[in-house]
Amino acid sequence: MTISPVSRVPLSLEVAQRLRAAILDGTFPADTELPTETELAQSFGVGRSTIREALRVLQAHGLISGADTVSTARPRVTHERTAGAAGLALSTALQVGAIPLADLVALRTLLEAEAIRQTTSVPEAARSCLVTMAAAVENGDIHTFHAADVDFHVQLAYACGNQALGFVIGVLRDCIAGYLLDALAAVADRRTVLVRLLAEHQSIVDALDVGENDRAAEAVVAHIRGFYEPGTP
Amino acid sequence: MTISPVSRVPLSLEVAQRLRAAILDGTFPADTELPTETELAQSFGVGRSTIREALRVLQAHGLISGADTVSTARPRVTHERTAGAAGLALSTALQVGAIPLADLVALRTLLEAEAIRQTTSVPEAARSCLVTMAAAVENGDIHTFHAADVDFHVQLAYACGNQALGFVIGVLRDCIAGYLLDALAAVADRRTVLVRLLAEHQSIVDALDVGENDRAAEAVVAHIRGFYEPGTP
DNA sequence: TCTTGTCTGTTTGTCGGACAAGCCACTACG
DNA sequence: CGTAGTGGCTTGTCCGACAAACAGACAAGA
Numbered sequence: 001m002t003i004s005p006v007s008r009v010p011l012s013l014e015v016a017q018r019l020r021a022a023i024l025d026g027t028f029p030a031d032t033e034l035p036t037e038t039e040l041a042q043s044f045g046v047g048r049s050t051i052r053e054a055l056r057v058l059q060a061h062g063l064i065s066g067a068d069t070v071s072t073a074r075p076r077v078t079h080e081r082t083a084g085a086a087g088l089a090l091s092t093a094l095q096v097g098a099i100p101l102a103d104l105v106a107l108r109t110l111l112e113a114e115a116i117r118q119t120t121s122v123p124e125a126a127r128s129c130l131v132t133m134a135a136a137v138e139n140g141d142i143h144t145f146h147a148a149d150v151d152f153h154v155q156l157a158y159a160c161g162n163q164a165l166g167f168v169i170g171v172l173r174d175c176i177a178g179y180l181l182d183a184l185a186a187v188a189d190r191r192t193v194l195v196r197l198l199a200e201h202q203s204i205v206d207a208l209d210v211g212e213n214d215r216a217a218e219a220v221v222a223h224i225r226g227f228y229e230p231g232t233p
Numbered sequence: 234m235t236i237s238p239v240s241r242v243p244l245s246l247e248v249a250q251r252l253r254a255a256i257l258d259g260t261f262p263a264d265t266e267l268p269t270e271t272e273l274a275q276s277f278g279v280g281r282s283t284i285r286e287a288l289r290v291l292q293a294h295g296l297i298s299g300a301d302t303v304s305t306a307r308p309r310v311t312h313e314r315t316a317g318a319a320g321l322a323l324s325t326a327l328q329v330g331a332i333p334l335a336d337l338v339a340l341r342t343l344l345e346a347e348a349i350r351q352t353t354s355v356p357e358a359a360r361s362c363l364v365t366m367a368a369a370v371e372n373g374d375i376h377t378f379h380a381a382d383v384d385f386h387v388q389l390a391y392a393c394g395n396q397a398l399g400f401v402i403g404v405l406r407d408c409i410a411g412y413l414l415d416a417l418a419a420v421a422d423r424r425t426v427l428v429r430l431l432a433e434h435q436s437i438v439d440a441l442d443v444g445e446n447d448r449a450a451e452a453v454v455a456h457i458r459g460f461y462e463p464g465t466p
Numbered sequence: 467t468c469t470t471g472t473c474t475g476t477t478t479g480t481c482g483g484a485c486a487a488g489c490c491a492c493t494a495c496g
Numbered sequence: 497c498g499t500a501g502t503g504g505c506t507t508g509t510c511c512g513a514c515a516a517a518c519a520g521a522c523a524a525g526a
Binding site: 008009010012013020024030049052053054056057059060061062063068069079082083085086088089090092093095096097098099100103104106107110111114162163164165167168171 | 241
Binding site: 243244279281 | 507508509510511516517518519
């Protein structure tokens with residue numbers, strides 16, 4: 001019998017985990033550059049290829065920047081991409097069938113309704129999204145409309161004051177966005193749907209403006225359900 | 234002026250995206266092996282290093298297996314790790330996002346209460362966690378107690394039928410776990426607290442067993458709030 | 467015939483070297 | 497003083513090499 005029951009993990013993965021831990025515990029602070037690949041290779045005592053594979057893993061997790069364009073810039077520790085990475089990962093799980101879309105939508109409904117209930121005032125950024133959406137309706141530009149739509153919900157979600165709530169809503173939104181856009185593109189009478197969606201958004205804002213948070217929450221629930229439930233033209 | 238405003242994407246990332254698309258659209262079906270790295274390199278017309286970096290990205294996304302042990306096995310297309318990858322990504326984002334603990338706890342309270350309301354029966358796994366916790370109380374083993382505590386909540390969360398809800402609760406739980414264990418370790422009269430926590434868990438189960446979901450939800454809220462709110466001995 | 471030990475080929479994990487392209491700072495020249 | 501060239505550094509990519517692990521073929525012995 002062997003006395004080494006521990007299955008050896010590849011060096012690249014171990015390096016990735018150690019780098020990840022170093023970033024999370026602040027050894028490499030946010031918004032700073034990492035050492036060069038050669039320096040990392042020397043300090044870890046591994047080859048540059050190994051370091052590069054570890055860096056790819058960290059980039060996939062959104063912990064460091066780079067790799068989206070080819071440049072000589074050193075990768076930077078960043079925390080802004082983690083939400084996008086989480087959204088992408090969740091989206092992958094969704095596409096692959098690990099999590100049903102209906103469950104995600106139900107969760108999103110629950111969270112957005114709660115966020116609306118806790119919101120005291122509508123941020124200006126959300127209002128300007130309404131303007132953008134209105135303009136997009138005129139042009140029939142579903143991409144612009146959709147982008148503003150996403151932004152509207154996220155802005156509203158963060159206005160509730162609970163950062164965790166806003167964050168998770170944003171991630172869910174990222175994850176569902178693709179489906180929403182497809183659904184919009186598939187709609188025959190596009191303009192009618194856009195007008196209705198815009199009106200629903202407006203009614204949410206109106207309810208909030210007069211302090212009727214419960215009515216706003218109901219409007220959000222109806223808004224989301226109305227779009228995802230089957231048989232919605 | 235150059236006519237290529239599109240910032241060039243590194244080959245490794247492009248390969249990763251194409252491989253990802255190929256996996257998602259079924260070109261590489263689930264539970265099958267990918268071609269060897271050399272074959273992939275030839276078919277994409279790139280070097281093996283490039284393929285390897287792309288594979289690391291896909292592994293980080295949970296789309297293919299491998300890289301957790303060193304072996305000659307080819308990576309397999311798998312869909313079972315995507316949820317885990319998404320959980321890791323979300324957990325990372327939350328850790329890194331400087332989100333106040335109070336917000337995390339508030340969100341967890343909201344979600345667990347909702348999950349309890351939707352739960353129809355207590356899974357056996359959750360019940361056995363209670364037994365483990367009871368034994369841990371006798372031994373004063375806070376680590377075992379805590380592990381069973383976490384497991385109890387996660388088991389209960391998944392029992393609600395909404396996988397997304399259970400998933401997010403599990404992630405939140407992971408994020409908060411460190412704080413909880415520290416708090417437990419800092420408590421002077423450990424046994425009294427453990428006994429109280431165990432009783433609270435039991436009361437949740439009891440309420441669910443008689444179909445009083447609302448009371449169970451209230452018990453969960455009190456259980457969580459009672460532990461995290463300041464001034465709780 | 468069946469078992470067993472060996473051997474060979476394949477594949478991954480890792481390393482080192484090499485080169486092109488881009489970026490930055492410095493210098494030399496007008 | 498300003499500008500163009502120049503050299504070094506860094507990333508992205510490729511190639512060749514080798515150890516370790518695994519699978520299958522293959523031969524030797526009971």
